[in-house]
Amino acid sequence: MEPKRLNKFISDSGFCSRREADRLIEEERVTVNGKLPAPGVLVTPKDKVRIDDQIVRVREELPAFLVVNKPAGMSAKSDPEIRDNVVKAINYPASLEPAGYMERGHEGLVILSNDTELVRKITRFDNRFEKEYIVTVDKMITPEFIARLIGGGENDKGEKLQKTFISKEGSTRFRIVLMPGTNHNIKMLCEDLGYNVVHLQRIRIETITLTKLASGHWRTLTKTEVDLLRSIATSKAPKEEFGRSRESKYASDRPARRDGAPQTAGANKISKVGTTPRIGKSKPKETKASKGGAASTKGSRGASRPTSSRPGRSNSSPKRGR
Numbered sequence: 001m002e003p004k005r006l007n008k009f010i011s012d013s014g015f016c017s018r019r020e021a022d023r024l025i026e027e028e029r030v031t032v033n034g035k036l037p038a039p040g041v042l043v044t045p046k047d048k049v050r051i052d053d054q055i056v057r058v059r060e061e062l063p064a065f066l067v068v069n070k071p072a073g074m075s076a077k078s079d080p081e082i083r084d085n086v087v088k089a090i091n092y093p094a095s096l097e098p099a100g101y102m103e104r105g106h107e108g109l110v111i112l113s114n115d116t117e118l119v120r121k122i123t124r125f126d127n128r129f130e131k132e133y134i135v136t137v138d139k140m141i142t143p144e145f146i147a148r149l150i151g152g153g154e155n156d157k158g159e160k161l162q163k164t165f166i167s168k169e170g171s172t173r174f175r176i177v178l179m180p181g182t183n184h185n186i187k188m189l190c191e192d193l194g195y196n197v198v199h200l201q202r203i204r205i206e207t208i209t210l211t212k213l214a215s216g217h218w219r220t221l222t223k224t225e226v227d228l229l230r231s232i233a234t235s236k237a238p239k240e241e242f243g244r245s246r247e248s249k250y251a252s253d254r255p256a257r258r259d260g261a262p263q264t265a266g267a268n269k270i271s272k273v274g275t276t277p278r279i280g281k282s283k284p285k286e287t288k289a290s291k292g293g294a295a296s297t298k299g300s301r302g303a304s305r306p307t308s309s310r311p312g313r314s315n316s317s318p319k320r321g322r
Contacts, residue, residue: 003042108202132204
């Protein structure tokens, strides 16, 4: 492992965030090899880093980027003390953390990675990512409810507001695509209109879908998918996150695709994690990174509905729903 700044080393250990690590260092609660660290010190796993009386360790491991189809009833958290934890359930040999948010009762696509910096950026800028959901509410869907959710129109400054794509799938179920920069709290959006969400399934984040991924199973992300997530998460944020009209505030970060062209995963894969996206049922072995895996399906609602393109428009490249 290359030498790291002390605050990042502490952050990568999972002990706390980099900001919190800086505070601990300032309070002189951190020592390196028994001494108070100098500003900007670099450390490796060979150094003995302590916070108070606790030794902090970072495992040397290959970069890991996974997508899991989380069953309902399973927590999308990394804390091992939390029961039915999605990270613990898939038993992948890496220090994974979930990126973004999802409530225990909801199901669908969750991204996991041991790249703590990327995970934090994706979580912090959650509403920069285009997302697609299947939502079931507690009563009959009316045309007025659909029209209110679609939105659009103009704000008090005369600026055009972004419309939301919605497709009615049943008397109480609908499909919704949340565009970047809009309100991504589906539960709140529905409750504001007098509806309660009884079931929610996330089926897509950007070009990453649940196609051929059964409930409780996972696969590795391709290099193309990881690069897209990273480019959006690390791009310079616009001054306004909500309200103003836009084709896409982050359009320059998304790969161009011909109209009518099918969505396909990138040909290049993450180095040293296999030549194809891994997917399967067996538990991964630490000595062989080519095996797939599956989380516990206790509490699962079954296989998710796959989708490979946004309904109602061409297959262009197909955020906070919880």
